Amino acid sequence: MPNSSNVRFELLESDSQYSQYLVRDPREVRFVIKQLAAKRALISAYPDDSPNFGLTSVLEAGGNDQSFVLDVAADAGLNEALERADSVICITQLDRVKVQFRLEGMVRVQHNNAPAFSAQYPDKLLRLQRREYFRLVAPVAHAINCFIPMPTATGDRVYEARVLDLSGGGLAIVAPPSGAQLHPDMEIPNCRLEIPDSPPILITLKVRNIFRVTQRNGTEVLRAGCQFVGLQTATANIIHRYILKVERDRASRVAQ
Structure with a gap:
């Protein structure tokens, strides 16, 4: 399994001015996941606290379902690790903004007659560096x-x-x-x-x-x-x- 050049962030403390980093509204969380699906953004998925990751993407995130569908990774061992994991940290970018969220378990399913994963929508996600200044x-x-x-x-x-x-x-x-x-x-x-x-x-x-x-x-x-x-x-x-x-x-x- 590959080792990613990404870094994982965990928000420890933040003042109210920067509360936009954490997205907690379920509708907005779903909207971000749907954007990831529309843009076929590549997602680095880390099972539990492993430094290894697999590349996936959101295949479908529509309707009123409580879950959405992700593609399987290319590595069979990584897919097994994702399925066994209690939680999976997902890191990606959307319009040059880092997005990170934690999935509490992923379940193997069939989607359009192909293997895939199903996961519950996260209760929150983290967006970084949406600023008025060039950084x-x-x-x-x-x-x-x-x-x-x-x-x-x-x-x-x-x-x-x-x-x-x-x-x-x-x-x-x-x-x-x-x-x-x-x-x-x-x-x-x-x-x-x-x-x-x-x-x-x-x-x-x-x-x-x-x-x-x-x-x-x-x-x-x-x-x-x-x-x-x-x-x-x-x-x-x-x-x-x-x-x-x-x-x-x-x-x-x-x-x-």
Whole structure:
């Protein structure tokens, strides 16, 4: 069974401003599943907590039924694992937005005289990064770091955090290790953002949400989504210029 390059997200905490990440309305959940069916979106399906996955897609999600139909995976062993699993984590994209949901069991059925799976609609699903700002995934070759001052029992300490993505409105970081307790609505002044080929930038961050992320190697880290507070125009221009430069460089490499 293959090992996916996807990462799995589990929403730990979120403020009301970002509650759109979690979709709980049954009608909206069904609508998203129907969109996945209409667009034949490929879904990575992970049985239980396994790092292995199989590719599937939604074949039918119509009517007033409580369940919908998914295609079987190409791997027979993976299909057996999906059928045995108590729960299956499904990860996909819809209009460039990451969608994730958990299915509580999948049942083998016949659909149009072909093998398939039936599953109950999830009671909620997670949609990520539907933002008004273009978000840049930080280049691996040129790391972006943010240094975050945090009070501790022995005085202030500065934690170094790797930036995962960056936009004109905020950034996402790998949350610092235990000792720096981040939580939604927490405002952190005097953070130092270090962007390649630019002088360090002093910013104020407001924590908006915290996710647990399972990486490709199976390790878990915390991802904190943060909003810029009171960003100066000159500082915003530096960030925008960097985002444009990286995108131009990427486009140039693709064109070669």
